[in-house]
Amino acid sequence: MRTDRVDARPVSDHVRGLIAQRPDLPVAVIARRAGVAASTVKSLLSDAQRSPDAARTVNPATAARLLAVMPDDLPQCDRGYGGRSTDATPALRHVRELLTEHPHLTQAALARAASMPLTTLAAALHDVDAGQPRRIQAAAADRLLALGNRTPLPKRATRRSDTVDAQPAVDHVRALQLRYDRASTAFIAKVAGVNPSTLACALIDHERDARRGISTDVARRILAVHELPPPAFQRRGHVTETGLLRRLHGMCAAGWTLPAIAHAGATTAKSLTDFTRTRTSTPALRAAVLTAWDHLSHQPGPSAQARRRAAAKAWHPPLAWDEHSIDDPDATPSGTRIPGFPQRWDPSVLRHELAFFTHHLGLSRPECLRRLGLSTRRARQLLTPPPADPGTHHATAP
Incomplete structure (x- = not known):
């Protein structure tokens, strides 16, 4: 046997004894409590079971x-942290009161002051706010309850040198x-x-305390x-x-199917179908x-079937x-021309549509x-006026 190794049989026997007393716990819990990799413990148990007399x-x-x-030392069914836990409600209610009374405080600052992970504090606070039972380490609860009493609260954070006033960036986001x-x-x-998440946190921090800054680079990118x-x-x-429904019907009349319209609008055909049934739009549906x-709308679609159904x-x-007129519920259609199909053109109509394409679509x-x-x-x-009749000209000349 190597001098830097010891016999594993007493260790595996001890672990099997723990498992026999706590069959409800996985091996990983025992390994975690000991600060040992779970794979190491499982390997010890596997070797002991396969070859009991092996060295x-x-x-x-x-x-x-x-x-x-x-x-x-192992977690109990009714007592977490090996019996060293307590009901989290009093401590977390105290935390919630501190956050309400002191807008400059953050969960992260309180977690650091209480020497506990932010994720643990946030999860426990969420459960308590939702009225769900939650236990935390008794020592952590004591440290949380001491904040503002025996332990001073974290001071208001001063703006870092690499941040700027967040107000312009916040206003720009709201304007967009x-x-x-x-x-x-x-x-x-x-x-x-x-x-x-960086931008979301910056907006939340600014809402809680307008004096908090935002990263210079983030502000520059947003602006x-x-x-x-x-x-x-x-x-x-x-x-x-009404206008949305007319647009949807108009595209179908031009030969576009609902899936094609949905694809062009970055939505789904089901959303369009639901709108035609409910006649109630959302911002996403309106944008689509x-x-x-x-x-x-100004080019013919490939589906003859869509045109027949629309007709x-x-x-x-x-x-x-x-x-x-398209959004006016009282307006009536001015014609039935389908884009891309022959028709008898009127010069005034052609000028109107050319102006629309040029000024509104930039074509x-x-x-x-x-x-x-x-x-x-x-x-x-069509756009060139007919020449004047010479006979008419001479007849009207003085």
Whole structure:
């Protein structure tokens, strides 16, 4: 036997004795109490069971730790932490009172002052607030109850040199959320290249204490975001449920299926179907329909079946409406033209639609004509006024 090893049989016998007295506990609990890897204990037990007479050895320090574990040291069914726990309610109510009375305090600061993990304090506080039973170490409870009595409270944290005033960044985030639908804090953080939890914590800290700062780099990244990409969508206050339904029906009349419309709007066909049934929209649904409308309403869709179904239900195509009438419940459609399909053009209508494409969608003249299914030559013919009749001119001359 090596001089730096000891016989493992007394250790494995001791562990088996602990298991016999506490069959409800897994081996990992005993190993954790001894400060030993669970795999080490399991290996000792496995070797002892497979070859009882084998000369298995173990590290002296590991043997000492396992042999030192007594049955009373193990967690009890009704008493956590080996009988050294207590009801957490009084201590956690005291913590909640401190957080309410002193806005500058945080759970992290109180956890540090009480020498306990923040996760333990947060979980216990959550359970107590929810009215659920919770026990914590008696020593930790005593340290929490001492805060503000025998132990002074943590002082207000001074702003670190690498932080700036958080107010401009907070105002900027709120402004983006007012301008855009689907502009959650997490989405804004993602666009800015900031960890979402970092931004969320900064907003919460600022709400609790406006004097707390925010990281200079985080503030710079947030303030650099001026526009949000899809699926965020600029809010349109005049949009109505009637207008959304007309847009949805119009895209179907143009040959777009619900799955295609849902894909263009970054939503699901089920959400669109539910809206057609309930006629009640959410910000996400409104943004999805408007996004799809901007992408699909002025080009023909590939589904003839969608067009037939829309025609059977007397749904009007997109160009039967304009932006001023589509959201008005009392407005009536101005026509039934389907984009991409031949029609008899009126010069005034063509000028109106070219202006819409140019000013509202930012399209060039060739892109406008391509969407309308017109050649440049045909558009020039329609937009060029006919020459004056010479005979009429001479007849009216003095």
